[in-house]
Amino acid sequence: MLVSGQSGRRRAAMAVAAAAALFGTMAMPAVAQAHDHGKPKVEDLQLLAINDFHGNLEPPAGSSGTVKEIDPATGQVVSTPAGGVEYLATALRQAREGHRNSVTVAAGDIVGASPLLSGLFHDEPTIEAMNKLGLDVTSVGNHEFDEGSAELLRMQRGGCHPTDGCYVEGREFGGADFQYLAANVTSEKTGRPILRPYWVKNVRGVKVGFIGVTLEGTPNIVTAEGVKGLKFGNEVATINKYTAELKRQGVNSIVALIHEGGYPASPVYNYDCGAAGAGISGPIVDIAKRIDPAVGAIVTGHTHNAYACSIPDPNGVPRSVTSAASFGRLYTEIDLKLDKRSGTIVRPSVTAANHVVRRDVPKAPDMTALIAYYNKIAAPIANRPVGYIGADINGRGSTDFEKPLGDVIADAQLAGLSPADKGGAQVAFMNPGGIRSDLVYKASGSEGDGVVTYGEAFTVQPFTNMMQVKTLTGAQLIQVLQQQVSGLNEAAPKILQSSKGLTYTLDMTKAGAARIVVDSVRLNGAAIDPAATYRVAANEFLAGGGDGFPAFSAGTDKLVGASDLDIFTAYLASHSSAGAPLAVPAQDRIKVIGGGADQD
Structure with a gap:
């Protein structure tokens, strides 16, 4: 129904007031939460997110390969085996079924500090695995700089290792099919980001922008040689800068991928942080509270914790902030509605939940073959x-x-x-x-x-x-x-x-x-x-x-x-x-x- 005339304006004002009471005070033009023109036409978008994979192609051993969850039969917290790229690929492919719009994202540390199967080959196997499972875009993390920026660029662009060469004669590493983002990592010489600051996906006429940053303190946790010649900018200032740039380009649906995180009050993977984010602490809380309200969802990492929380934005409006633990043990499913008129994310529609990558599903055959291929080469050493x-x-x-x-x-x-x-x-x-x-x-x-x-x-x-x-x-x-x-x-x-x-x-x-x-x-x-x-x-x-x-x-x-x-x-x-x-x-x-x- 179209709203017109004085009574229409009164009803619209009442709708705004009701929304404000439910979600907090907000700047209405920044996000589509009420509309003067009736119910907006929307496009559904599924985001599937991982973080801190660290080259764990095979199921991680020991506690690194479990997640904490509540046993519904006993009500007790139990450890459930989880992870392994063969199972992760199956889980993501199954999750995409029935969704005509799906984007797979990550929040950094996909490589680095990896087990031998990936680390022995300078993480080429992990990049190949991410290509196969359909990763679209990721922020850089601190571990992407373990071997320096030149090696990170090789991960993106491909080519054989400068000293170790190609591992199999006639087989050259092709690089990442997905886009690495490094909005706050700039060259000291040029002042420009060493990789793209953002990536835009056209979702059936709605442009969705993804901005990727790593934590500003990366130089404190990486060797000096790994970050030589680089500057790391403030996460909030960088995201807000590129949010404004995207909006000038007509991109009003924006998601931030941040390699920085928090600490939930419970180790249980699906712990409810509360509507105001009271159940989570750490750097991401302050960061999330200062990021431009035009950013509709925030995907995080670094702390290896699991959470799907709401943290108020600068206007006090709850906003989804998530992390999928580490090592491919979980993935986060974030469901968004995009307003096709304004091109914005309908913030009240955003839902997010973490899902365990259980090992009781069929293994993805292409991942099994990839693991077998590299295991055969690595076996004499491993x-x-x-x-x-x-x-x-x-x-x-x-x-x-x-x-x-x-x-x-x-x-x-x-x-x-x-x-x-x-x-x-x-x-x-x-x-x-x-x-x-x-x-x-x-x-x-x-x-x-x-x-x-x-x-x-x-x-x-x-x-x-x-x-x-x-x-x-x-x-x-x-x-x-x-x-x-x-x-x-x-x-x-x-x-x-x-x-x-x-x-x-x-x-x-x-x-x-x-x-x-x-x-x-x-x-x-x-x-x-x-x-x-x-x-x-x-x-x-x-x-x-x-x-x-x-x-x-x-x-x-x-x-x-x-x-x-x-x-x-x-x-x-x-x-x-x-x-x-x-x-x-x-x-x-x-x-x-x-x-x-x-x-x-």
């Missing part, structure tokens, strides 16, 4: 035994500040770098985010229970960072410990994994640097002398001040050692055997007061 364990040793799957696998890795680094000619290390530190998986006792292949293969070790330590040993004063060593819970790490502590011999108390009832009880810090039973010097080992990322630890960069007398992976595998080989497998560490190095769990 299947080589390097050690033995007597039980699961959890790393990524541990929610404790001190992780059992973190203890093992730090001990390996100390053992490999303590000889005088290797650096004379007295203590070693490992960043928790660098521990990418667990060591799982149950065999996933034919190697036998308790056997650790090179491929499994690579999955735990995939970066191949070179190790360094530096001299720090006792005062600087204390600063390192304090920076775990202060500065950039105060809101979400990054508790370093320390080698045996270093003990201290972490009091989480206090704030900032005071959480480290300085008088409790001991090395081999002796108090740390602020004026004395100590030889400290860490990977090149940490040693350069990464992850919010600038005290490391003040170290002197640097000695560069072997790679973290080589040191890890050497330790497993020399400290375990079939008859005497490596035991689970006691986790007795950090005494925690007030509880708390690592967030990474």
Whole structure:
């Protein structure tokens, strides 16, 4: 029915007031939520979203391959096996059925920190898998810069690796069929984005724009070489800038793909954050509240958490903000209605839900073939035994500040770098985010229970960072410990994994640097002398001040050692055997007061 005359205007005003009461105060022209011309003609659009895939082509092992959900029969939280690109492809293809308009998107870290099957080939297999499953567009994430911007551009454009060449004679890597977006990543020389800032899809006459950004703090969590020559702009300012540019081009339906995220109050994958987003914290909350209301939905990543929330925009109107955990264990389905008259997203129509990528569906044959192809090439390296364990040793799957696998890795680094000619290390530190998986006792292949293969070790330590040993004063060593819970790490502590011999108390009832009880810090039973010097080992990322630890960069007398992976595998080989497998560490190095769990 057309609305006309004074009574029509009155009814329209009442409709606006009702909408405002339901959804909050808003700038009506920016989003189609009420209409002067009767019920709008709309076009349905399905978005399917993933994030933080990290090259997990095969089903992830251990806790990395499960999601938390409520068992409807018991009401208890259970862990459900999930993930694997063979199942993800099937799930996405089934989800698209019956939808004439469907776009598949991602929010970064599709590659990087990948298991051996993908990482050995510089993630070419993952790009090929994403092409096959129909990914349309993704933002870059911080891990897309692990090997530098030139390698990221190769992922987009194709071509053989500059040093490793082509892996099979006559078979050249074709690059991504999907579009990488890097709106806030600019070249220092040109000032321009290194990749497209946005991508536009014409959905039956309605133009839908996708803007992609990574977190502004990417340089703090990537090696200096990986971000050399690049600048990373503010997420909100960048998205708002390109939103305005898209609107000038007549693109009024806009979706933001952001590689930054939040922390829901519950680990259950389908946890309800509440209409006002009260059940989620972290950087994405402030970001979402400041992004232009013309952006109709926000897809996020980075924190590896699962949520489908509503967070108020600058006008107080709820807006969908989602994340699909990590490793292909979930995908998010976001359903939109596009107003064909105004070209905007009808915001009240937006619904979003996460779905588990269950392993009880048929495997996608093309993905099975892709995995088999690369497994055959990788097998001689991947299947080589390097050690033995007597039980699961959890790393990524541990929610404790001190992780059992973190203890093992730090001990390996100390053992490999303590000889005088290797650096004379007295203590070693490992960043928790660098521990990418667990060591799982149950065999996933034919190697036998308790056997650790090179491929499994690579999955735990995939970066191949070179190790360094530096001299720090006792005062600087204390600063390192304090920076775990202060500065950039105060809101979400990054508790370093320390080698045996270093003990201290972490009091989480206090704030900032005071959480480290300085008088409790001991090395081999002796108090740390602020004026004395100590030889400290860490990977090149940490040693350069990464992850919010600038005290490391003040170290002197640097000695560069072997790679973290080589040191890890050497330790497993020399400290375990079939008859005497490596035991689970006691986790007795950090005494925690007030509880708390690592967030990474």
